[in-house]
Amino acid sequence: MERGDKREAVVDAMLEVVAEYGFHGAPMSLVAERANVGAGTIYRYFEDKDAVIASCYQSIEERCHAAIRERYPEGRPVRERFLHVATVVARHFREAPRDLRFLQQFHDSPYGADVRREKMFGQGDKDLVRELFEEGRTQQILKDLPLPVLFALSFGPLVHICRDHAVGFLELDDRLVEQTVEACWDALKR
Amino acid sequence: MERGDKREAVVDAMLEVVAEYGFHGAPMSLVAERANVGAGTIYRYFEDKDAVIASCYQSIEERCHAAIRERYPEGRPVRERFLHVATVVARHFREAPRDLRFLQQFHDSPYGADVRREKMFGQGDKDLVRELFEEGRTQQILKDLPLPVLFALSFGPLVHICRDHAVGFLELDDRLVEQTVEACWDALKR
Amino acid sequence: MERGDKREAVVDAMLEVVAEYGFHGAPMSLVAERANVGAGTIYRYFEDKDAVIASCYQSIEERCHAAIRERYPEGRPVRERFLHVATVVARHFREAPRDLRFLQQFHDSPYGADVRREKMFGQGDKDLVRELFEEGRTQQILKDLPLPVLFALSFGPLVHICRDHAVGFLELDDRLVEQTVEACWDALKR
Amino acid sequence: MERGDKREAVVDAMLEVVAEYGFHGAPMSLVAERANVGAGTIYRYFEDKDAVIASCYQSIEERCHAAIRERYPEGRPVRERFLHVATVVARHFREAPRDLRFLQQFHDSPYGADVRREKMFGQGDKDLVRELFEEGRTQQILKDLPLPVLFALSFGPLVHICRDHAVGFLELDDRLVEQTVEACWDALKR
DNA sequence: AATGAATGAGACTTCATTCAT
DNA sequence: CATGAATGAAGTCTCATTCAT
Numbered sequence: 001m002e003r004g005d006k007r008e009a010v011v012d013a014m015l016e017v018v019a020e021y022g023f024h025g026a027p028m029s030l031v032a033e034r035a036n037v038g039a040g041t042i043y044r045y046f047e048d049k050d051a052v053i054a055s056c057y058q059s060i061e062e063r064c065h066a067a068i069r070e071r072y073p074e075g076r077p078v079r080e081r082f083l084h085v086a087t088v089v090a091r092h093f094r095e096a097p098r099d100l101r102f103l104q105q106f107h108d109s110p111y112g113a114d115v116r117r118e119k120m121f122g123q124g125d126k127d128l129v130r131e132l133f134e135e136g137r138t139q140q141i142l143k144d145l146p147l148p149v150l151f152a153l154s155f156g157p158l159v160h161i162c163r164d165h166a167v168g169f170l171e172l173d174d175r176l177v178e179q180t181v182e183a184c185w186d187a188l189k190r
Numbered sequence: 191m192e193r194g195d196k197r198e199a200v201v202d203a204m205l206e207v208v209a210e211y212g213f214h215g216a217p218m219s220l221v222a223e224r225a226n227v228g229a230g231t232i233y234r235y236f237e238d239k240d241a242v243i244a245s246c247y248q249s250i251e252e253r254c255h256a257a258i259r260e261r262y263p264e265g266r267p268v269r270e271r272f273l274h275v276a277t278v279v280a281r282h283f284r285e286a287p288r289d290l291r292f293l294q295q296f297h298d299s300p301y302g303a304d305v306r307r308e309k310m311f312g313q314g315d316k317d318l319v320r321e322l323f324e325e326g327r328t329q330q331i332l333k334d335l336p337l338p339v340l341f342a343l344s345f346g347p348l349v350h351i352c353r354d355h356a357v358g359f360l361e362l363d364d365r366l367v368e369q370t371v372e373a374c375w376d377a378l379k380r
Numbered sequence: 381m382e383r384g385d386k387r388e389a390v391v392d393a394m395l396e397v398v399a400e401y402g403f404h405g406a407p408m409s410l411v412a413e414r415a416n417v418g419a420g421t422i423y424r425y426f427e428d429k430d431a432v433i434a435s436c437y438q439s440i441e442e443r444c445h446a447a448i449r450e451r452y453p454e455g456r457p458v459r460e461r462f463l464h465v466a467t468v469v470a471r472h473f474r475e476a477p478r479d480l481r482f483l484q485q486f487h488d489s490p491y492g493a494d495v496r497r498e499k500m501f502g503q504g505d506k507d508l509v510r511e512l513f514e515e516g517r518t519q520q521i522l523k524d525l526p527l528p529v530l531f532a533l534s535f536g537p538l539v540h541i542c543r544d545h546a547v548g549f550l551e552l553d554d555r556l557v558e559q560t561v562e563a564c565w566d567a568l569k570r
Numbered sequence: 571m572e573r574g575d576k577r578e579a580v581v582d583a584m585l586e587v588v589a590e591y592g593f594h595g596a597p598m599s600l601v602a603e604r605a606n607v608g609a610g611t612i613y614r615y616f617e618d619k620d621a622v623i624a625s626c627y628q629s630i631e632e633r634c635h636a637a638i639r640e641r642y643p644e645g646r647p648v649r650e651r652f653l654h655v656a657t658v659v660a661r662h663f664r665e666a667p668r669d670l671r672f673l674q675q676f677h678d679s680p681y682g683a684d685v686r687r688e689k690m691f692g693q694g695d696k697d698l699v700r701e702l703f704e705e706g707r708t709q710q711i712l713k714d715l716p717l718p719v720l721f722a723l724s725f726g727p728l729v730h731i732c733r734d735h736a737v738g739f740l741e742l743d744d745r746l747v748e749q750t751v752e753a754c755w756d757a758l759k760r
Numbered sequence: 761a762a763t764g765a766a767t768g769a770g771a772c773t774t775c776a777t778t779c780a781t
Numbered sequence: 782c783a784t785g786a787a788t789g790a791a792g793t794c795t796c797a798t799t800c801a802t
Contacts, residue, residue, distance in 0.1 A: 006766085022300040024213060027792060038767040043794065104298040108291065108353070110212040145369060148354040149347075153373055156346030157339075163298070164338040179335060183343055187377035196783090217775055219785095228784035230778075239776065386787085402680040404593060407771060418788040423773065484678040488671065488733070490592040525749060528734040529727075533753050536726030537719075543678070544718040559715060563723055567757035576762090597796055599764095608763035610799075619797065 007045040009035040015056045019101035023053075023109060053111050060099045067092045068128065078136040079185065082154070085129060086181040090158045094177070097166035104163070142188050153187040197235040199225040205246045209291040213299065243301050250289045257282045258318065268326040269375065272344070275319060276371040280348045284367070287356035294353065332378050343377040387425040389415040395436045399481035403433075403489060433491050440479045447472045448508065458516040459565065462534070465509060466561040470538045474557070477546035484543065522568050533567040577615040579605040585626045589671040593679065623681050630669045637662045638698065648706040649755065652724070655699060656751040660728045664747070667736035674733065712758050723757040
């Protein structure tokens with residue numbers, strides 16, 4: 001095992017265990033076990049449990065960030081850019097239900113208190129998407145609503161259907177993603 | 191204190207404490223204290239901690255249920271009925287941020303696992319709203335999307351903005367509720 | 381077991397265990413066991429381990445204090461009062477080797493840091509003995525030395541021989557106590 | 571760094587850390603760090619932690635021993651020899667408060683159990699001082715008291731004032747050392 | 761020989777639950 | 782019925798020691 005692998009293994013294990021059992025049912029001992037690491041080892045890489053959890057969040061955020069950036073249609077119309085972001089986010093969390101489950105547990109728990117200031121998808125993306133929304137609003141393509149409302153109209157439903165997919169309520173294929181994203185656009189556009 | 195008052199006091203206290211500190215930071219001793227009840231007394235009314243938490247959920251659900259039923263425009267057009275439900279739900283959680291916060295912590299935690307089968311607002315309402323959506327879909331007023339997607343498009347954003355309001359991101363007045371609800375309708379309608 | 385007995389049992393157990401094995405070798409689990417008390421019970425009476433240890437100190441201090449006060453020859457000459465105090469202290473710790481051992485471990489450990497400001501036998505007695513020494517110095521009965529030195533000349537040797545007794549180096553009978561106390565007096569007097 | 575330097579560095583570091591933070595607060599990792607040595611390296615030179623601590627004691631003992639031997643007035647009268655020893659010891663620990671602090675923590679802790687059989691300043695000196703006291707007693711210059719008591723009357727106060735000095739209770743200049751040593755002599759002499 | 765990452769036993773402490781009063 | 786003191790299992794974290802490099 002190479003340097004840094006253990007750190008990553010711990011983060012992954014925590015992510016997995018929290019997604020599965022919640023912050024309850026995520027004792028450090030279990031995390032250590034799943035990471036194939038001694039219990040004490042965790043504390044060489046992290047200050048305490050909270051730090052591991054915070055790292056899980058960062059890790060998720062980065063993955064989402066990366067997905068959005070990839071093939072982002074810079075300079076293209078607002079509508080096209082929105083469709084990209086929304087589609088990518090939905091697909092991303094459809095493929096990574098663990099990330100989604102962790103995120104939801106994290107977000108409104110006291111653990112997430114520090115990060116809650118930052119909107120849904122972290123700093124970098126937020127700026128990107130915020131830019132997108134502000135531009136759309138200025139050009140009178142989008143409804144004249146506060147940014148948080150625009151965020152809510154876009155990502156509220158997407159996260160929702162990804163969860164429904166993860167739980168088995170819904171078979172979320174690409175066609176359905178597309179349709180839902182279009183519906184979100186209907187909510188946003190003038 | 192009359193019979194049943196203690197039970198209610200316990201549920202309220204748990205709701206309060208969980209909303210404030212999360213499932214962590216909600217020891218039975220603190221709940222007992224806030225309920226002005228002996229720690230042992232709780233166990234005369236509830237099997238265990240999980241049962242208290244489940245009762246909190248039920249309690250929230252009932253309040254939301256009641257709000258929707260009140261002045262529900264039975265027999266009126268789909269659009270009108272939707273606007274009623276959506277507006278009432280948004281206002282309700284705007285006024286009861288504690289309920290909202292509990293709900294969010296509960297919903298995707300393992301505690302909520304049993305209830306997750308039942309959609310957003312519990313059995314009774316679900317049927318009501320489900321009916322509404324099915325009818326709208328049949329009449330080709332609403333998009334031809336699976337029910338969970340219709341739910342997501344409606345309540346995903348609403349819950350989202352209520353939280354933003356609770357956290358202070360947003361000043362959610364009646365005008366804004368109305369606008370958001372209209373936007374949700376745009377997402378739903380053909 | 382009556383109210384308060386558990387608290388006392390815990391203090392006694394800690395005193396015993398620390399005297400025997402040092403602050404190392406004094407895990408809360410062992411203390412609980414010796415006190416015939418559940419591990420968690422300790423924390424109903426004490427904030428944490430340090431608080432238990434602090435209580436041990438107080439307890440010892442009080443016993444010593446009481447011994448000195450008992451039949452204290454108030455108003456009698458300096459010499460007589462000194463002989464009383466010194467004799468009583470020596471006998472006291474001869475009879476309570478556990479107290480002595482704890483005290484020595486405590487005194488110069490970081491645990492005792494807070495209390496170190498207060499001289500050897502705590503506030504009340506310190507004042508009593510300080511008074512005695514100051515009076516003796518003023519009346520030119522005692523050497524003109526700083527108070528801490530007078531304390532050192534008196535109690536340094538006494539504590540020393542009590543430990544030697546406890547360890548078995550010395551058979552400390554009343555005769556020997558008397559002789560040692562007289563020798564201390566020789567060190568103090570002009 | 572030459573051979574043996576590491577060993578010494580470890581002993582010094584342990585001495586320092588224990589003096590400062592007590593046996594608690596003296597993890598091997600911190601000792602290794604202060605010694606500029608890998609944690610594992612310590613175990614090339616010492617069996618275990620206890621062995622390091624024992625070496626600290628030996629080291630202190632040797633320094634004290636050396637101080638006493640230096641310019642020891644061999645063959646001179648008992649009184650003169652006593653004054654030398656007592657003065658040297660007091661000055662030594664005044665100058666080496668770390669040694670004193672370690673010694674006090676060590677002496678009555680279980681760590682010191684093995685060494686406790688050997689009186690105050692270790693084997694070599696003990697013999698020297700024992701000889702001195704026995705001679706003085708035989709010649710009826712000193713009081714007819716057991717050796718441990720003579721030790722107590724001499725070194726009990728001295729150690730005491732050195733600590734008071736270290737803690738800041740007392741400004742222990744050479745004049746005061748001299749006076750205290752004289753007072754000790756008063757306690758010893760017939 | 762030296763290192764320091766890794767280990768896991770064990771320390772302190774919390775808290776859901778029980779039961780004598 | 783109500784209480785809250787008591788319990789002990791379980792959680793988080795530390796640290797003496799080992800061993801592959």
